[in-house]
Amino acid sequence: MSDATRPAAPPAIQFENVTLHRGGTLILDGVSGRIGGGETVALLGANGSGKTTLSRVMLGQMWPSEGVVHVLGERLGRTELRKLRRRIGVVNGATDLGPGELRRTGAIVDARLDAVSAVCTGFFATVSQFEKPTEEQRDAAAELLRIVGLGHRLSHPLLKLSTGEQRRAVLARALVTKPELVILDEPTAGLDLPGREQLLAALADLRAARPRPTILLITHHVEEIPGDAERVWLMQAGRLTHDGPPAEVLQNDALSAAFGCDVRVSHDHGRYWVQVAANPWAGARAAVGT
């Protein structure tokens, strides 16, 4: 069957005309998009463009003022979120918080837990250990922690791990249930160079898995986008301005507009790289005499 006649994979995520206001600010402005089952989509955009908010809408953590969102065949608002969340693996930046703040910020795991217990909370989609994991579940958690390079930290509380180690533990938690959908929000923040490459390799393994999970990767770093990702979304001021294959979207003009500075994109070793061509702060430096 040719690509033209092959039916499109059923969507893992589909949202239409999603608008979200908070405190009088328009954060998402009528965004629509679709990710087919098993596809990888990278979401790029400047600070404050609305990337995390969009991912939180998909997770049912924030409610849009308008619009319809379907995730893994379920319409948000008409489905039991707890059940749905068990099918989704999430990595975000909010791991090093105490329990009071956990509820307020939507953090995903209680950082006082030891690494194995923290990973096991992924089986129950809870932030803390409210249910006792089985021995098999603890073994699976330990195995994943070894795979992400934390075999020597199994019984350490997350609070006592470095930022990069916490990040790896949270990735293990996200993957422990073999989720159908994985949402990674800046998963390499705080990782050192080998740590980042290790995480990107784990991402490549995930993309090679069968059945292949759907992946939404939110990042600021063009070089982290798998060159063969199905699509790249560019976000600017709460709108999805571009949606297409990497070669089409990762262009000088589109990225310069999205980041508000003149950039040059290159392609090497199967990945895209970006350099700032003109320093947007040069005027400010001149003004302060540096």
Ligand SMILES: Nc1ncnc2c1ncn2[C@@H]1O[C@H](COP(=O)(O)OP(=O)(O)OP(=O)(O)O)[C@@H](O)[C@H]1O
């Ligand atoms: N609860 C809120 N009330 C008011 N404004 C908010 C709220 N949450 C987010 N915002 C604003 O919405 C905008 C988008 O925030 P969001 O965190 O989604 O951006 P982002 O693209 O993920 O940014 P970053 O790259 O810095 O993580 C920002 O300007 C932010 O200040």
